[in-house]
Amino acid sequence: MTLYILRRLALAGLVLFSVSALTFLISRVVPSDPAALFAGQRPTAEQIALARERLGLDQPLVVQYARFMGDILSGDLGISYKTKHAIASDLATFLPATLELVLVSIALALLIGIPAGVLAGAQRGGWFDQATRVLSIAGVSIPAFWLALILQLVFFGAWHLLPLSSRTSNEAAIMYPIQAITGFHLVDAALTGNWTGWVDAALHIVLPAFTLATYPISLTLRMTRAAMVEVLGEKYIVAARAQGLPERDVLFRYALKNAIVPALNVLGLSFAFSLTGSFLVEVIFSWPGLGKYVTDSILNADFPVIVSVTLIVTVFYVLINLAVDLIQARLDPRVVLR
Amino acid sequence: MSYLEVQDLRIAFQTHAGRFGAVNGIDLALERGEIFGLVGESGCGKTVTSLALMGLVPPPGEVTAARLTLDGIDLLGRRDWRDVRGRRVAMIFQDPAASLNPTFTLGEQLVHVIGHHLGQKGATARARAAALLVDVGLPDFERILRAYPHQLSGGMQQRAMIALALASGANFLIADEPTTALDVTIQAQILRLLKGLRDKHGLTILLITHDLGVVAQTCDRVGVLYAGTLVETATAVELFRAPQHPYTQGLLAALPRPGSRGTDLAAIEGQVPSGMTAVAGCPFAARCPQVFGPCRSARPILLEPVAGHGVACHLYTAQEAAS
Ligand SMILES: Nc1ncnc2c1ncn2[C@@H]1O[C@H](COP(=O)(O)OP(=O)(O)O)[C@@H](O)[C@H]1O
Numbered sequence: 098m099t100l101y102i103l104r105r106l107a108l109a110g111l112v113l114f115s116v117s118a119l120t121f122l123i124s125r126v127v128p129s130d131p132a133a134l135f136a137g138q139r140p141t142a143e144q145i146a147l148a149r150e151r152l153g154l155d156q157p158l159v160v161q162y163a164r165f166m167g168d169i170l171s172g173d174l175g176i177s178y179k180t181k182h183a184i185a186s187d188l189a190t191f192l193p194a195t196l197e198l199v200l201v202s203i204a205l206a207l208l209i210g211i212p213a214g215v216l217a218g219a220q221r222g223g224w225f226d227q228a229t230r231v232l233s234i235a236g237v238s239i240p241a242f243w244l245a246l247i248l249q250l251v252f253f254g255a256w257h258l259l260p261l262s263s264r265t266s267n268e269a270a271i272m273y274p275i276q277a278i279t280g281f282h283l284v285d286a287a288l289t290g291n292w293t294g295w296v297d298a299a300l301h302i303v304l305p306a307f308t309l310a311t312y313p314i315s316l317t318l319r320m321t322r323a324a325m326v327e328v329l330g331e332k333y334i335v336a337a338r339a340q341g342l343p344e345r346d347v348l349f350r351y352a353l354k355n356a357i358v359p360a361l362n363v364l365g366l367s368f369a370f371s372l373t374g375s376f377l378v379e380v381i382f383s384w385p386g387l388g389k390y391v392t393d394s395i396l397n398a399d400f401p402v403i404v405s406v407t408l409i410v411t412v413f414y415v416l417i418n419l420a421v422d423l424i425q426a427r428l429d430p431r432v433v434l435r
Numbered sequence: 436m437s438y439l440e441v442q443d444l445r446i447a448f449q450t451h452a453g454r455f456g457a458v459n460g461i462d463l464a465l466e467r468g469e470i471f472g473l474v475g476e477s478g479c480g481k482t483v484t485s486l487a488l489m490g491l492v493p494p495p496g497e498v499t500a501a502r503l504t505l506d507g508i509d510l511l512g513r514r515d516w517r518d519v520r521g522r523r524v525a526m527i528f529q530d531p532a533a534s535l536n537p538t539f540t541l542g543e544q545l546v547h548v549i550g551h552h553l554g555q556k557g558a559t560a561r562a563r564a565a566a567l568l569v570d571v572g573l574p575d576f577e578r579i580l581r582a583y584p585h586q587l588s589g590g591m592q593q594r595a596m597i598a599l600a601l602a603s604g605a606n607f608l609i610a611d612e613p614t615t616a617l618d619v620t621i622q623a624q625i626l627r628l629l630k631g632l633r634d635k636h637g638l639t640i641l642l643i644t645h646d647l648g649v650v651a652q653t654c655d656r657v658g659v660l661y662a663g664t665l666v667e668t669a670t671a672v673e674l675f676r677a678p679q680h681p682y683t684q685g686l687l688a689a690l691p692r693p694g695s696r697g698t699d700l701a702a703i704e705g706q707v708p709s710g711m712t713a714v715a716g717c718p719f720a721a722r723c724p725q726v727f728g729p730c731r732s733a734r735p736i737l738l739e740p741v742a743g744h745g746v747a748c749h750l751y752t753a754q755e756a757a758s
Pocket residue numbers: 448450455457475476477478479480481482483484493494495496
């Protein structure tokens with residue numbers, strides 16, 4: 098087990114190395130001049146040359162790459178060409194907001210997609226199955242921006258139930274500011290007992306999280322349903338019913354434990370997918386996460402930022418896949434970790 | 436009144452090709468404490484009959500009967516089976532590996548059933564689980580409780596399945612081909628275990644099998660099923676000593692004997708009629724070596740030319756009418 102985890106982590110290191118090399122290469126072959134950007138507005142040729150030297154862009158590629166890797170390994174992600182801030186501190190500002198949004202949306206997918214999938218599979222062909230089939234097809238095909246607008250129109254515009262955008266309301270930010278501890282508003286507010294601030298943050302996260310979650314909810318639901326249909330045909334389910342166990346136990350305990358693995362795989366992939374998928378949603382809901390930071394960096398060819406964010410996303414991707422594999426092995430004793 | 440009473444049990448499946456009668460009117464009466472064998476070829480309706488006793492016939496199956504009672508309680512048209520499944524009737528299956536949940540340890544499965552039916556938790560429940568395992572011949576219970584089903588041999592899995600079936604305190608056990616997937620020595624051990632449990636706990640057992648050898652080793656009485664109808668019923672001793680129905684006679688003639696090469700039930704020539712087309716006469720007519728006049732037009736009913744020995748065949752209808 099420990100050996101398996103170590104081997105997977107070593108493999109993860111290899112993946113990270115390749116991804117870093119690839120993004121680095123791509124960032125150096127695209128025709129743009131980071132030095133000109135770094136030198137500020139309307140730079141002279143001398144200023145640009147100076148900037149090039151400071152950034153080490155006059156060195157051979159191999160040297161540049163070695164320096165870049167050396168910095169990263171020592172925990173230094175470099176500085177943004179545009180903002181001149183240390184990227185690490187920029188990420189510390191923006192990443193928690195994005196992560197919080199993604200985590201809430203994955204939690205929604207887990208809490209809605211899996212039970213709904215279980216019930217749909219249990220009454221295959223029934224009205225609930227039909228209804229969730231239609232809804233989940235809609236869920237995977239509706240563009241996020243359109244869904245976001247509809248949700249805003251209905252829940253903010255028509256019913257005044259939920260805020261339009263941003264992470265907190267101005268009043269709450271002034272009257273009940275959330276003290277930053279982890280950077281996750283919901284966690285920090287709860288830790289400090291700031292319940293007014295917590296409710297405000299919770300209301301703000303509902304619409305963007307739901308928008309982001311529609312795809313994973315739909316996918317999880319369908320995967321769970323398909324797996325349930327298969328598992329419910331197994332002999333041990335007939336046996337469990339013959340033992341007189343209540344239907345709730347048969348479905349959510351005896352069957353679900355055998356049917357949940359495909360859904361977990363989908364959720365794991367969705368997590369990584371949502372990290373980048375959230376950027377659009379963040380822009381629509383003025384969510385102060387990585388979205389705007391990354392969009393700006395791309396528009397400005399701010400390579401250190403692009404490379405750093407790519408690496409962060411890769412790290413999450415690798416770790417989550419490892420976690421999903423470990424959970425799978427825990428759920429099914431027949432799975433051998435190799 | 437018998438412990439289990441079944442009268443005119445019919446089970447039909449509505450398929451796109453038409454209505455398929457899997458069981459076409461069978462009568463059974465089991466006495467408390469006996470082991471009753473239900474024998475027949477694959478597909479003759481043994482499993483659906485047993486599932487009907489627990490309300491577990493899968494859709495689109497429809498179950499009707501003139502009477503269906505267990506220990507005085509009515510099983511007919513029941514919506515709420517909580518009082519029956521596990522509590523009064525337990526079931527074990529042909530393939531123990533597939534009938535045990537692969538993702539829970541046997542301890543977890545036993546404790547869960549015990550908790551649900553007897554309300555026992557924690558150490559009390561575990562103690563009962565251990566006692567059950569000892570009862571079914573698994574004295575190494577500490578290891579078994581922690582094991583997942585795939586870590587046990589087939590014989591141990593079936594023993595564990597029996598423990599799980601008995602965990603809820605049922606007095607009636609349906610064993611659907613419990614030894615078919617096991618090799619011969621293990622098969623004999625499991626059958627001996629079932630007999631022992633009957634003696635020790637006063638269980639009533641409906642033992643379903645396609646193997647007359649199993650019947651001979653274990654059963655007090657036997658019913659022979661053919662194409663969803665009961666063609667002969669007698670004590671096991673009587674059935675082997677003086678089989679009456681041509682089908683049973685054929686089965687016994689096909690039994691492997693020392694010196695001859697063994698064959699299975701299907702050794703009788705011809706095919707079982709598909710339940711799709713309602714047969715007017717005797718369902719065995721197409722394969723019967725003694726088929727005669729009335730066989731193809733009138734369906735023989737189960738009569739008892741000799742007390743306690745029922746047979747559904749026109750050879751005996753005539754005899755009875757004459758006497
Ligand atoms: N779910 C079902 N749908 C349609 N037909 C079924 C179903 N289950 C059983 N049958 C039919 O009922 C008949 C009896 O099946 P079964 O009781 O399993 O036979 P046995 O246990 O004697 O081998 C078979 O011909 C089978 O095709």
